[in-house]
Amino acid sequence: RQGETDEALHLYRERLDGSTLNPRAPEQLQLITGYARLLAEQPGGAEEAFNRLNSACQTLDAEVSDVLLDERRAEMIANVIEVHDALIEILTGPAPPVLQGRGNARVLAFDLHESAKSRTTLSTLADSPMQPPAYVPKGLSDEETKLLEAERSYQRDTEVRSEEYRERRLREIRAGLKDCWNRMRQIAPDYVRFRSGEPCTFDEVRAALAAITGVRAAFVSFFCGKSNTAVFVVRSDAYEPFVFQTPLGWQAWNDIGRRIRRVFNGAPAEFPPYPHILRDRPFQRSLDFFDQAASSLLKFLPAVEGCELLCMALHGPLHVIPIHAMRTSSGDYLARRFAIVYNPSLSIAAQFLSRSESxxxxxxxxxxxxxxxxxxxxxxxxxxxxxxxxxxxxxxxxxxxxxxxxxxxxxxxxxxxxxxxxxxxxxxxxxxxxxxxxxxxxxxxxxxxxxxxxxxxxxxxxxxxxxxxxxxxxxxxxxxxxxxxxxxxxxxxxxxxxxxxxxxxxxxxxxxxxxxxxxxxxxxxxxxxxxxxxxxxxxxxxxxxxxxxxxxxxxxxxxxxxxxxxxxxxxxxxxxxxx
Missing domain, CATH: 3.40.50 (Rossmann fold)
Known part of the structure; x- marks a missing residue:
């Protein structure tokens, strides 16, 4: 009822305005997201809800960027993901806020979801073996190699040195790397982006897609929230992403993943044990629950019409869901209509595409x-x-x-x-x-x-x-x-x-x-x-x-x-x- 909603909003405001909690404390984040979600449901409330969440998100992102220890960065991102979830839900909802010169709501939602999904894996992947392009001066390349080796040493040396000492040395090394990359950026911008672990924007992802030759392709990226899953479709011939929402969230996909494994692997630990699927009679096992999930998730298919290849970036429990084996409304498996490949995120897909195929x-x-x-x-x-x-x-x-x-x-x-x-x-x-x-x-x-x-x-x-x-x-x-x-x-x-x-x-x-x-x-x-x-x-x-x-x-x-x-x-x- 409206009176109860107004009272709840009033209580939220009182708690938030009088709070002395750290902005990234879990209790404070729950207050902010709870207030914003409720406010966004009210007529004209989407803009204030967006502003509250966006302010919190910018503060949190700045803190995450300043964290040097890999293990701590991952913990922080886990704590702030709900703010991204609420922001994406508001931006892609039926009545998105007016951004007043701050860009397109769908593009902003895409950039937020990509940042939330990619930050820690990109940072870790940036440490993978990769030589600078041959045209980078050897002195600059050697300087980077020395700094990266030092950074790896301090990231992994968790037992010998104190955390305070590691952070101090890592800050010095990171400053040296930033200086090195700034000098390298004019020569090899794609390489520097990869090494610095920066998530790609929508425009950069779209440009990477446009560079694919020999096949009509689309990128499909999923963001699994608490209650819903957002699906972003990127096409090179569209200037903003297509966005779809399905009412299946994190826990629902976890349950579906477990049920799929039970169908195929059996459950020997149950009593009585549930047997492994029979190789020559697999159709005896029902996948009706999977077909029902497919009917909800595959609402994005009209947006990929005419494509041959779909590169999918999954999220959370969706990583163990065989989306290529979902049935479409016609009864065909998705893999009959499209070739489907996967990547941890579209930023990582773009990084792979920037490498030579030699x-x-x-x-x-x-x-x-x-x-x-x-x-x-x-x-x-x-x-x-x-x-x-x-x-x-x-x-x-x-x-x-x-x-x-x-x-x-x-x-x-x-x-x-x-x-x-x-x-x-x-x-x-x-x-x-x-x-x-x-x-x-x-x-x-x-x-x-x-x-x-x-x-x-x-x-x-x-x-x-x-x-x-x-x-x-x-x-x-x-x-x-x-x-x-x-x-x-x-x-x-x-x-x-x-x-x-x-x-x-x-x-x-x-x-x-x-x-x-x-x-x-x-x-x-x-x-x-x-x-x-x-x-x-x-x-x-x-x-x-x-x-x-x-x-x-x-x-x-x-x-x-x-x-x-x-x-x-x-x-x-x-x-x-x-x-």
Whole structure:
């Protein structure tokens, strides 16, 4: 009732005007967002609600920009994400505020969502292996290298030096880097933007999209809020983003993700245990709940009409949702209408697109694989070197108990153009950093269930997400043909997700191909064989997105009805540089 609403607004104002809390204290942020959401629902209230939230957002963003320690920056972004959520909701609502010379509401909402999603991952990705362009003077390049090495040392040295000392040294180093980048910016602006971890604006993302040749593409970016999900569509022929809202928020998508994993993986811990899906009868499992979610999320499809390729930037729990396997209103899978690739954010997609596509005509490939001790068909894991034609690839293989050890694989990873690992994997829902790939210890194969080993024994067989974050890669593609390797765990409500995909991209891989659920070994092996055959069809690697889409269509058109089910063709997706 209006009287109760007026009283609530009055109480909010009293609390806010008399508050002595720090502007970024969680209690203060809850007051600001609660007041703004309620005010925006009142006639003529959207502008004041926007001004309150925008002022808080600018203050918080300035504080985040000034934070030097990576771990603290991530914590701050997690605390302030609700302010971005409320601002985006108001700006994209049915009655957006009048911005009075401050720009277009949809463009501003896009820039806000991109900043909220990208800040910490961009900052960490900026530390990945990358050489300045050859035309940057060597003295300037060497100066940057020295400063970056010093910064890495102080970011990671959390045990020896005090936080106060680390912050002081990092501030000095950061000042030196800013000076170095200011001198470099006139020579190599794209490189400096990447290294400084700055999110892209709508205009910059649109320009990156316009530079794509040979295919009509669109960017689709999602922002998962508390109660709603905003969908932004960027086209090179549109001067502002298309924006759509769906009434499914963070918790709803979390629940949908869990239900998808239960359908495909089963639930062995339940009583009675819920069995794994049957490979030749997958249609016995209902995905009606997924179709219902699709009808709400895919409202953006009219905005991508005429496109062939969609690059999607997911957010939060959407990272483990196979959107390419959603059904459209016609009953077709989305992947039948479009080729779909993924990226952590559109800023990161733009960074990948700014890099050259150069590569060896006969690239090196490292193929490693081992079955578990209990497996009755070790060839499903240990025969994948045969996928690669020696006339097109320089092949190094490490298969079986003696060769596919943890140490041997970690030592080989930094030196390869393409990395293909086939093994058992597991995802730790309590701590995604402890998820791992199961390899040999140099003499024995791993057990299929790592919990059967003590913690100390397990380390001999395991490459964890933590291990991959310490590796330096220069690979064009890393493929993990391992169970649930594409799952990611939430670190905070911004863009910080822990899992193999993020770890490999941060380690320097240009592109990763991972599985979202426990794959069928026979169909996944056939999927991989066809993928690499298509990718190197003309004697050298071509467009990765075309290769994976071709295989998805082949499976959907298979004479074997069970192979048409998304359980077989949809677990694998590519993230990163899809070219």
């Amino acid at each position: 590569g060896d005509a006969r690239p090196s490939v490292f193929v490693a694989g081992t079955s578990a001790a209990e497996d009755t068909h070790p060839e499903y894991f240990e025969a994948e070197a045969a996928i690669f034609d020696p006339s097109q690839w320089r092949i190094t293989a490490a298969v079986g108990a003696s060769a596919c050890s943890r140490r041997a694989v970690l030592d080989a990873l930094p030196h390869q153009d393409v990395i293909h690992l086939s093994c058992h994997g597991f995802f730790n829902e309590l701590n995604a950093l402890d998820s791992g790939l199961l390899l040999s210890d140099g003499s024995k194969k791993p057990p299929r269930n790592p919990q059967s080993l003590s913690v100390m024994e397990r380390q001999n067989f395991l490459i964890s997400v933590r291990d991959l974050l310490r590796v330096r890669l220069n690979a064009r593609l890393v493929t993990l043909n391992a169970c649930s390797s594409g799952l990611q765990g939430q670190r905070n409500a911004g863009d910080e997700l822990d899992g193999f995909s993020r770890a490999l991209l941060l380690a320097g891989a240009s592109c990763v191909m991972l599985g979202l659920w426990n794959v069928d070994q026979q169909s996944s092996g056939e999927f991989m064989r066809r993928f690499y055959r298509h990718w190197a069809a003309d004697g050298r690697p071509s467009q990765k997105w075309r290769a994976i889409h071709s295989i998805q269509l082949e499976f959907m058109n298979s004479p074997e009805p069970f192979l048409r089910h998304p359980y077989h063709w949809a677990p694998f997706a590519i993230s990163g540089d899809w070219r």
